[in-house]
Amino acid sequence: MFKFTALESLHNNMKLNDTKRVVFPFKYNEKGFSCIFITDILPYRLYLSTLGDKPITFELEINNKYETSSYIEDYKKLIEYLEIKYDPNHKFKPNDFFKSLNNKIPENCENKPNYKDVILIAAKHREIEQPNKIYFCGWKNNIVKNVTDGNLEKTRSAFGDELAELCKKKNISSRWTAIDNYEEINKINRIYTM
Structure with missing residues (x-):
């Protein structure tokens, strides 16, 4: 386990500013x-996305003591992206990467990710229903069918545990749609139907 003190x-x-999500x-x-x-x-969750045309995303689950496993899924992809060469005197380990990250995490951050970015990133690691629809x-009140696990995970990734649990409880x-205009049109339609 590695502890991220930063x-x-x-x-x-973030708590002082009532912020739940930040990007840095x-x-x-x-x-x-x-x-x-x-x-x-x-x-x-801590998502680390590489920069460039074909980004790779790494997901770290962080417990309430700010610890994570010292194992990184897709470790080889991380090594390739970082262009780390073999060194017989020092084998690169995930904790080397984590220590550097811990030293560079800002103490204060006001940049917030939008839910669309979070869905796109989370879909690479989670079973999210229709990941292209961001x-x-x-909302749909289910009468005949039940809300799916994939839909709950999408709701959780976009809006957090509290809303996902409410959706599960209330079915x-x-x-979601893949057409960005529909999001705005629906906002207008809700105003007219109130």
């Missing part, structure tokens, strides 16, 4: 990452 400091500042940059070996820290889902367009599905 995530604890960041999270304490990180560089290792001159290679950039976009990091999203999510605290309204338990365990917390524009929220309303409500979040509705």
